Amino acid sequence: MPHEIKELNEECGLFGVWGDPNAVPITHLGLHTLQHRGQEGAGIVGLTRTGLRRHYGLGLLSEVFAKPADLAEIAGNAALGHVRYATAGGRLLENIQPLLFRFSTEAMALAHNGNLTNALTLRRQLEDTGAIFHTTSDTEVLMHLLRRSPQPGFIGQLKEALNQVHGGFAFLLLTETGLYAAVDPNGFRPLVLGRLPDGGVVICSETAALDAVGAKFVRDIEPGELVSVTAAGVHTEQYTTHTQLSVCAMEFIYFARPDSQIHGVNVHQARVAMGRRLAQEQPADADIVVGVPNSSLSAAMGYARESGIPYDLGLVKSQYVARTFIQPTQALRELAVKRKLSAVRAVVEGKSIALIDDSIVRGTTSMQLVKLLRAAGAKAVHLRIASPPLRFPxxxxxDIQSTHELMAANHSVAEMRAMLGVDSLGFLSTQALEESIDLDPSAPHHGLCTAYFTGDYPTPLYDYAATLHKELAQLTMNVSEVSA
Ligand code: SF4
Incomplete structure (x- = not known):
């Protein structure tokens, strides 16, 4: 998947099934479609005849579930699956989700996508009153809050716990009597509800995973919503009404699959619209438009359509390169790019190229791509980025929680142009990004979180407020600068 090249990683993909005898294989199939959201670990908990059982491990899904018995031993009528990229908590086996908790009376499995902004404070408070944590993951905090809640009944306890955690989260919780889903009050991370042909219910991170298992899309799970799926059917309620839709803009720019829909907007079409606006805002004197495979191809199509410059296949991606973990050194990262992408000399030689990429994080990938194109005879490279500069954590x-890692946070666009070795460099404006996706025109930022570009965070940052304050004190950038 392209996500290893970009050096930008999201935490997770979630997939849960209730009420189907093939729940475990369906979950396995669904997780394959979500593998781009996390490649460092995977796990599935199945509701078997003897209760909840888990199979999990480090690595890709195909490595963790290497033999049929891995699925057969957890088979049952319900399942909860997770693919993970580690951020908060690090790369430890005990942090691989779903986390499975066994109590004297019951068991529960919990999976999470996102990052809690007050997990450190909550954990400290919980530990001070005797709680013992088994993982370093922020996810475990929710279970402690749930079990300690004095509210009567499971749903009351869950609602109280959900109101105590802050930040970006989509939770799936499986018990022996139900599957429960909750989304944070801003809906940063997507979660959707679907129906299997035989009536079973699926809840997962992207609609593409519903399609993969033959489930029908029912609807998006809304900010502040708690959905319960039990023998009594699907029940929904708000655990909070203090909500404001702010879907992570990076879902549209880079993370989500082009065949997914988020709150009614198709990801591919949003990217095409971004490419069109980019062509209007940042025209280029070029012979051909080339997109960086795969996540930038939609934007490149939009750029070509709008500018009238023909699209061509100047870069190809190797389909069968063995997975490389996040490369620890710059030299290794550069080699990884070379193994994955190559330039088509017959296409690029002697041409002036409008190279379309979806974003620049550290700049390593872009630098390598430009070198590849020049080595293949490109006359000029005009780099156009279908998102604004990433300047804030x-x-x-x-997994970018420091401005040190972000090229655009530390250099002006003119400096970036020189460092990347391109003839010109232009980014999409934040306004054009918001209008291209256009989730909700009446909401702030059109229903998106654009904090990465603007520093305008839609929530208080709790444990991270001091970090951000320190980071911002060092920033000298003009945040509205988009071209050079
Ligand atoms: S800050 Fe950026 S990456 Fe993070 S949620 Fe907002 S848009 Fe997404």
């Missing part, structure tokens, strides 16, 4: 579930 994310605390809602993307």
């Amino acid at each position: 994310c605390f809602y579930g993307i």
